[in-house]
Amino acid sequence: MPRVGMEPIRRAALVKATIAEVGLKGSLDVTVARIAKRAGVSSGLAHHYFGGKEDLLFAAMRHILTLYGASVRAQLLRAGTPRDRLAAIIRASFGPDNFEPHVIAAWLSFYVHAQSDPGARRLLGIYQARLGSNLTHALRPLASSRAPDIARTLASVIDGLYIRHALGGAPDGPQATARVLALADVLVDAA
Amino acid sequence: MPRVGMEPIRRAALVKATIAEVGLKGSLDVTVARIAKRAGVSSGLAHHYFGGKEDLLFAAMRHILTLYGASVRAQLLRAGTPRDRLAAIIRASFGPDNFEPHVIAAWLSFYVHAQSDPGARRLLGIYQARLGSNLTHALRPLASSRAPDIARTLASVIDGLYIRHALGGAPDGPQATARVLALADVLVDAA
DNA sequence: AACTTGATTGACTCATCAATCAACATAACA
DNA sequence: TGTTATGTTGATTGATGAGTCAATCAAGTT
Numbered sequence: 013m014p015r016v017g018m019e020p021i022r023r024a025a026l027v028k029a030t031i032a033e034v035g036l037k038g039s040l041d042v043t044v045a046r047i048a049k050r051a052g053v054s055s056g057l058a059h060h061y062f063g064g065k066e067d068l069l070f071a072a073m074r075h076i077l078t079l080y081g082a083s084v085r086a087q088l089l090r091a092g093t094p095r096d097r098l099a100a101i102i103r104a105s106f107g108p109d110n111f112e113p114h115v116i117a118a119w120l121s122f123y124v125h126a127q128s129d130p131g132a133r134r135l136l137g138i139y140q141a142r143l144g145s146n147l148t149h150a151l152r153p154l155a156s157s158r159a160p161d162i163a164r165t166l167a168s169v170i171d172g173l174y175i176r177h178a179l180g181g182a183p184d185g186p187q188a189t190a191r192v193l194a195l196a197d198v199l200v201d202a203a
Numbered sequence: 204m205p206r207v208g209m210e211p212i213r214r215a216a217l218v219k220a221t222i223a224e225v226g227l228k229g230s231l232d233v234t235v236a237r238i239a240k241r242a243g244v245s246s247g248l249a250h251h252y253f254g255g256k257e258d259l260l261f262a263a264m265r266h267i268l269t270l271y272g273a274s275v276r277a278q279l280l281r282a283g284t285p286r287d288r289l290a291a292i293i294r295a296s297f298g299p300d301n302f303e304p305h306v307i308a309a310w311l312s313f314y315v316h317a318q319s320d321p322g323a324r325r326l327l328g329i330y331q332a333r334l335g336s337n338l339t340h341a342l343r344p345l346a347s348s349r350a351p352d353i354a355r356t357l358a359s360v361i362d363g364l365y366i367r368h369a370l371g372g373a374p375d376g377p378q379a380t381a382r383v384l385a386l387a388d389v390l391v392d393a394a
Numbered sequence: 395a396a397c398t399t400g401a402t403t404g405a406c407t408c409a410t411c412a413a414t415c416a417a418c419a420t421a422a423c424a
Numbered sequence: 425t426g427t428t429a430t431g432t433t434g435a436t437t438g439a440t441g442a443g444t445c446a447a448t449c450a451a452g453t454t
Contacts, residue, residue: 018401038318041232043441054403059443117318124311126370127229136370165360165386172363179317179327195356195390202389207421207430234411245433250413 023061023071025051030072035114040069040121070131073122076115077139083107084146097150102192105143105170106185116178143167154200162199169195214252214262216242221263226305231260231312261322264313267306268330274298275337288341293383296334296361297376307369334358345391353390360386 029051033042044065048055062068087100087107109115126133147163155162169192177183220242224233235256239246253259278291278298300306317324338354346353360383368374 022401039315040230044443045441053401055442056404056444057402060402065442120315120318123366123370124230124315127308127311133370140367140370165382168363168367168382169356169360170363171366172359172361175314175362175366176331176359179314179324179331191356191359198389198393199386202393209431213431235413236411246412247414247434248432251432256412 019061022051022053022057026053026058026061026068027072027075030068031076031118032114034069034072034121035112035117038117038121040125044068066129069125070129070135072118073125073132073135076118076122077135080104080110080139081142083109084142088146094150094153098147098154098196099189099193101143101146101150102166102170102196103189106173106188106192108185111177111183111185113183116174116183119174120178140167143170151196151200158199162196165199166192166196210252213242213244213248216244217249217252217259218263218266221259222267222309223305225260225263225312226303226308229308229312231316235259257320260316261320261326263309264316264323264326267309267313268326271295271301271330272333274300275333279337285341285344289338289345289387290380290384292334292337292341293357293361293387294380297364297379297383299376302368302374302376304374307365307374310365311369331358334361342387342391349390353387356390357383357387 026047029047030042032050033047034040044058045055047068048058051058058068062071084101084104087104088097091097091100104110110119122132122136126136144160144163144167147166148159151159151162173188173192177188217238220238221233223241224238225231235249236246238259239249242249249259253262275292275295278295279288282288282291295301301310313323313327317327335351335354335358338357339350342350342353364379364383368379
């Protein structure tokens, strides 16, 4: 049933299947054949649309980052006060999407992968910079010159909570959000 | 030059070589042959002393945990006041040993591995429980009933800072220690 | 109808690696 | 001096998986 114009559909399906397989395995040790099968295509097609396994993994990583970025922007739209903006960023970081088991698994794997793959490291650098910048801007009216420092600490807690929840069976986004937000309040209030 | 009583020597060498290779690769995707070569023995010997690759990785993981535990105990011995004890635990977590690139890489990989390997997950559970318990005990005199909650937050920051430093080029243990300790002070002071 | 282009497959190649095994070397002991 | 324990090697096997390729099929295009 070959039709013309399948490329974007196949690419999306393969990226989605990649994330699913990575989540299932809990690591990047997945086979192109399995990914292709899940996407409902042959292994050859995966190589046709993506250069190879590496590019496929990279595309999956970028996709997750894109989703995260969109989620942050969506949350920020509904935020009025600086405190709201802070809450929005944190809530996005622990949103249900980011907290689904297979997405958590993908994030963890990508962290490790970033150690050896410069491209992956670059992507994570972008994520970290954006998170830091978002937090700093939201904190600026609340903590002026201390904003960058507080932002760094908050960013670390967010990353750390990811691991905890990833390994701890039952991830609880709202609880994680509340914890970070409470911490933010304390840090802002501390003279 | 085979002598009797080589077993402990070989085991130690293989575990050390495993950690080195994992650190070099930045992932658990290492070959038994390379590990064996680095340890100065044949690949067959690695299988002789350890059941297989899995057991070798597990032993390496346990070794790192053992080193960390010893480091915590050593730091705690020199601690007098509760504040000192707190500082000691944090300092151990960010001690030079734990912060060597190959150890960080091993930790990260083991985190990911714990998602699929129950044995690894168990080990990490022990680490997390011990860290939490140590922190809680140190915090008890400083924050009484709020101690467990503060401990959880601190543990998350510690984990999060690990990732940041692992991906951020130049790991700075003392700086990380200072950041966490400052955070602890703020949290304890907050009524 | 003939031709072109994109989509798609599955078999094939080639490399990698974990694990096994037979063989041999050395030491301890009888 | 055998005999047994331990230590050690490296060749081999068998499985797995990435990437390639020739061939096929369906839609447009002229």
